[in-house]
Amino acid sequence: DTAVSQTPKYLVTQMGNDKSIKCEQNLGHDTMYWYKQDSKKFLKIMFSYNNKELIINETVPNRFSPKSPDKAHLNLHINSLELGDSAVYFCASSQEGGPRVLHFGNGTRLTVT
Amino acid sequence: GENVEQHPSTLSVQEGDSAVIKCTYSDSASNYFPWYKQELGKGPQLIIDIRSNVGEKKDQRIAVTLNKTAKHFSLHITETQPEDSAVYFCAASLYNFNKFYFGSGTKLNVKP
Numbered sequence: 001d002t003a004v005s006q007t008p009k010y011l012v013t014q015m016g017n018d019k020s021i022k023c024e025q026n027l028g029h030d031t032m033y034w035y036k037q038d039s040k041k042f043l044k045i046m047f048s049y050n051n052k053e054l055i056i057n058e059t060v061p062n063r064f065s066p067k068s069p070d071k072a073h074l075n076l077h078i079n080s081l082e083l084g085d086s087a088v089y090f091c092a093s094s095q096e097g098g099p100r101v102l103h104f105g106n107g108t109r110l111t112v113t
Numbered sequence: 114g115e116n117v118e119q120h121p122s123t124l125s126v127q128e129g130d131s132a133v134i135k136c137t138y139s140d141s142a143s144n145y146f147p148w149y150k151q152e153l154g155k156g157p158q159l160i161i162d163i164r165s166n167v168g169e170k171k172d173q174r175i176a177v178t179l180n181k182t183a184k185h186f187s188l189h190i191t192e193t194q195p196e197d198s199a200v201y202f203c204a205a206s207l208y209n210f211n212k213f214y215f216g217s218g219t220k221l222n223v224k225p
Contacts, residue, residue: 004156031211041200043157043215056212090156099145099164100211104156 003027006091006105013081014113021076021108023091031055032074033102034066035090043090049074050096081112115140117205119216126193127224134219136203137185145208146186148177151200151218160201161188164208193223 006023013019025032033056034046048056049068063079074091088107094100116139126132138146144165149157163170163177163186170177174193179186190197203216 033211041151041218041220043202043218045212048211050211092156094211097209099147099162099208100206100213101147101159101162102149102157102213104158106155 004091004093004103004105006089006108008108009106010109010111012111012113015081015083017081018077018079019081019110020078021089021091021110023074023076023105025072025091025093025103027093027095027103029093029103030071030096031094031100032068032071033092033094034074034076035092035104037088037090037107039087047074047076078110081110083112086110086112115143115205115214117203117214117216119203119219121219122217123220123222125222125224128193128195130193132190132193132197132221132223134188134201134203134221135185136187136205136216137183138205138214139184140205141181141184143205143207143214145206145210146177146179147204147206147213148175148188149202149204149215151202153199157202190221193221195223195225197221198223 004025031050033048047066052068091105092102147162151157176189204213206213
């Protein structure tokens with residue numbers, strides 16, 4: 001059973017389009033995240049939700065909108081895609097209390113042409 | 114905010130040798146330092162972590178050391194094996210806090 005699963009694995013689209021990435025975790029964790037990994041492998045947090053409530057919202061263009069319908073799901077919708085949005089997007093989850101051990105999904109490679 | 118720097122960006126070692134990856138952080142309030150390993154096509158996975166009240170922690174072939182005064186911490190891998198080849202990330206955060214600052218990653222290549 002995959003603990004954190006995200007779909008799709010690959011996403012190729014044209015500039016200006018709108019796309020969504022879905023994430024689900026079956027670990028019973030309270031907190032979920034979206035991270036962006038650029039071409040140089042740098043990992044940067046974008047958003048974090050705790051029990052469906054947004055708790056971290058980094059400096060991300062408002063074309064990116066996360067949505068958490070319940071604590072097991074966190075989706076990422078991107079409007080008006082730009083070339084610079086090309087990256088690998090990782091969903092992760094962690095449990096409250098103690099050190100936050102991040103459990104990552106396997107990523108969604110987004111390519112904007 | 115916190116700034117984490119990681120060196121080297123690439124590291125190539127012969128199988129059986131040791132590998133050391135170093136990180137520095139800027140915020141003295143950071144007190145939790147995990148290391149993640151990212152294999153090709155996968156998400157990062159926690160391999161070891163250390164809290165600021167401890168100077169060293171070991172788990173089989175891997176160890177992490179922390180120097181709070183100098184604000185640096187290191188990952189040590191002994192007796193490297195080809196399956197250790199991956200990208201390694203250090204990170205810093207506040208314990209019991211959701212925000213992590215990651216280093217830029219080290220690509221480790223272990224040559225058989």
